[in-house]
Amino acid sequence: MARAELLAPPGPKYAGLERAAGQRIEAVGRRGKFLLLPLSGGDELVAHLGMTGVIAPEAEGAAPHKHLRVRLLLEGAAPNRLTFVDPRRFGRFLVVRRGDYAALPTLAALGPEPLDDAFTxxxxxxxxxxxxxxxxxxxxxxxxxxxxxxxxxxxxxxxxxxxxxxxxxxxxxxxxxxxxxxxxxxxxxxxxxxxxxxxxxxxxxxxxxxxxxxxxxxxxxxxxxxxxxxxxxxxxxxxxxxxxCPDCQPLPRARGARARRSRP
DNA sequence: CGCATTTCCTGGTAGC
DNA sequence: TGCTACCAGGAAATGC
Incomplete structure (x- = not known):
């Protein structure tokens, strides 16, 4: 891509985007709710949509979205602008060294994929x-x-x-x-x-x-x-x-709890 | 380390 | 109509 433009106030949720320039997006992957896009220079674009994030191409000639946070300027013919729009800014869109999830502890300790055979x-x-x-x-x-x-x-x-x-x-x-x-x-x-x-x-x-x-x-x-x-x-x-449902989902009686007699 | 609490954010809605 | 107050929640930061 030619460049990643940050349109939101800088912060840890949008770290490292300046490093994306000149790197090719080599794949689009996913772990849990995290999108993982390895880049050709050894980095990785990590995106999380939060509750309200949307990744979509930017319409030609349209005014920028009110809540546009990041714009990727891709090379090649239009549509070549990919946007991350996120009104509530709960989402993340950042670049890290590939596989280095120190800034993303939940990703670093993520459990198995629910649809994998390994999730037994x-x-x-x-x-x-x-x-x-x-x-x-x-x-x-x-x-x-x-x-x-x-x-x-x-x-x-x-x-x-x-x-x-x-x-x-x-x-x-x-x-x-x-x-x-x-x-x-x-x-x-x-x-x-x-x-x-x-x-x-x-x-x-x-x-x-x-x-x-x-x-x-x-x-x-x-x-x-x-x-x-x-x-x-x-x-x-x-x-x-x-x-x-309190009937279909009963709470098991606490282990070690004493039987208690209700007052007459 | 484990866990509870607080924080981040804006749109939608209730209430006056 | 316009104002305030409050709620929604995924993950990280903070505090024990």
Whole structure:
């Protein structure tokens, strides 16, 4: 590419872009929610869309987007300008030495790809055994498995019948197997539907994702559980809004808890 | 090191 | 209409 232009205030989210000039984009890869584009000079462009980021070609002759943060000037015939637009600036778009993820600790410690064969029930169980966090919060950390965000965590936990507050280390082996399968099914179905468009998300072709029509619980507190018909409830887990079915996703009785007699 | 808390950001919406 | 207040959340920074 000829150059990477930074249109946002400089900062760690947009580090190293000046080094991209003159390097060829050699591939387009992905790990979890991170896009990885190795560059010919030994660097790597790392992008994360956050919640509202969009990577798309820039229309000829149009005014720059209000929230344009980065513009890549590519060589060759138009369309040869690729933009990163990100209203809320939760996204990242930076250049690092290839494979050097010191500035991206979540990427450095990312769990297995959910659709890889390596993501087995046994591996998930072993990962969960290492944490005392609520299972949902631990899933969101990206460490037991890559790529599961707030929407898909709620959907998968509901499918597996696992309460989001279950301590990760107390998830039973059979629950881990159900959860692993549920994560894979939810992600595969969402990919087939081109993702979940709540407000902003668009595919690279500008299309909305239709998985929103298949959501069972996310954002549906107070509505009927599709499985049992009871009311879905809302919690906050790991600072994130969480919807679940109290009947289909029972919290296991705390280990070592004493039986307590209610006052007559 | 593990985990809880705080921070970053803007658009949308509720309430007055 | 215009104002304030608040909420949404992925990952990093900070604080124990």
């Amino acid at each position: 029930a046994e591996r998930l169980l072993a990962a969960l055994a290492r944490s005392r966090m609520p299972v949902k919060a631990y899933l969101l950390s990206q460490r037991p498995v890559a790529g599961v965000g707030n929407i898909y965590a709620d959907e998968a936990l509901w499918r597996a019948g696992v309460h989001p507050l279950t301590p990760a280390a107390e998830v039973r082996p059979e629950q881990a197997a159900l959860l692993r399968q549920a994560i894979r099914e939810v992600l595969e179905a969402s990919i087939a539907a081109q993702g979940t468009t709540l407000n902003d998300y668009r595919t690279v072709y500008g299309e909305q994702g239709d998985y929103v029509d298949q959501l069972a619980v996310y954002g549906k507190a107070g509505q009927a559980c599709p499985r049992c018909g009871g009311p879905l409830e809302r919690l906050v887990v790991g600072q994130r809004g969480t919807t679940y």
